[in-house]
Amino acid sequence: MEQVKGLLIDLDGTLYHGKNMIDGADALIRQLREQKIPYLFVTNNSSRTPEQVAEHLIGMGIPASPEDVCTSSLAAASYIAHESPGAKVAILGEEGLRQALIESGLTITDSEQPQYVVQGIDRSFCYASLANALRWIQGGAAFVLTNPDLLLPSDTGLTPGAGSLGAAIEAASGVKPVVIGKPSSILMKYATDRLGLSPSETAVVGDNMRTDIAAGVNAGCRTVLVLTGITTKDNMEAQMEAAGCRPSYICQDLYEAAKLLCNE
Structure with missing residues (x-):
C-alpha cells in the first residue's frame, strides 16, 4: 500500500447498512482525516445530492461534507x-x-x-x-x-x-x-481525476466484488475488499468467480481495514 496516496470508499454495505453504521466506520474516517489521507465517498446511488449523502453520513456519526461525495449522477x-x-x-x-x-x-x-x-x-x-x-x-x-x-x-x-x-x-x-457507475471504470476515472491522482496511486475500498472491486480492477486501481456487506467469508470465492477478478487485499472488518489503510 506504500504507493497508494488516495482512497475511493464505497458507502452502502461498506460504511453502513441502510440507516445503521457499520462498526468502525466513524473511526476509520476520523483516522483518514487525522492522517490527511485523501479520499472520496464513491456511490452508484443517483437519487441523492452530495449534500443529502453527507447529511445521511453525519446523522450516523460518520464525518462527511458534500465535497467528499462522488455519485454516479455527478460522473454522468x-x-x-x-x-x-x-x-x-x-x-x-x-x-x-x-x-x-x-x-x-x-x-x-x-x-x-x-x-x-x-x-x-x-x-x-x-x-x-x-x-x-x-x-x-x-x-x-x-x-x-x-x-x-x-x-x-x-x-x-x-x-x-x-x-x-x-x-x-x-x-x-x-x-x-x-x-457510468460501478463496475464501469467511468465513475472511477471521474473520482481519481477529482483526487488529482492516477489509478495506480488509488485504492478502491468496498464490499461488493461485482461492483466495487470489479470497477477498481477495470480502472487499474488497487482494491480492498471488506467483508461487511454483499461479499462475505462464506460466499467470497463464488463472488470472485462471478466478478472475474480478485481484490488486492481482503479485510474482515473496518478495524482491519483501518490498520491497512492508515499505515498502522
Whole structure:
C-alpha cells in the first residue's frame, strides 16, 4: 500500500447498512482525516445530492461534507458535459441526477428531441416513461445509464434498481446504454481525476466484488475488499468467480481495514 496516496470508499454495505453504521466506520474516517489521507465517498446511488449523502453520513456519526461525495449522477453529468457542452438532456431520474445535470451546464428538456436520455433510479417510472425514452432514443438520443444495479435494499426488502429500469428501455429500444457507475471504470476515472491522482496511486475500498472491486480492477486501481456487506467469508470465492477478478487485499472488518489503510 506504500504507493497508494488516495482512497475511493464505497458507502452502502461498506460504511453502513441502510440507516445503521457499520462498526468502525466513524473511526476509520476520523483516522483518514487525522492522517490527511485523501479520499472520496464513491456511490452508484443517483437519487441523492452530495449534500443529502453527507447529511445521511453525519446523522450516523460518520464525518462527511458534500465535497467528499462522488455519485454516479455527478460522473454522468461530467461525462455528457465533456462530450457535448450545453447538450439538451431528457431525465428519467430523481433530484440528485437533475441537480448534477443542471450544475454541469446541460439543458433539461422533455418537450424537444434531446441529444441524451439520462436514466437513473426513478421511483415515478411508468409506462409513459418507457414510451418517452423509446421515442427519444429512436429519434437519435444517446442512452446513458447512471448505474446498472438491478436491485436495491430497502426497509421492506429488495426493490428494483436503476439497472432494472434500464433493462426495460434497452429491451424496447434495442440500444445498449453507456454505463457510468460501478463496475464501469467511468465513475472511477471521474473520482481519481477529482483526487488529482492516477489509478495506480488509488485504492478502491468496498464490499461488493461485482461492483466495487470489479470497477477498481477495470480502472487499474488497487482494491480492498471488506467483508461487511454483499461479499462475505462464506460466499467470497463464488463472488470472485462471478466478478472475474480478485481484490488486492481482503479485510474482515473496518478495524482491519483501518490498520491497512492508515499505515498502522
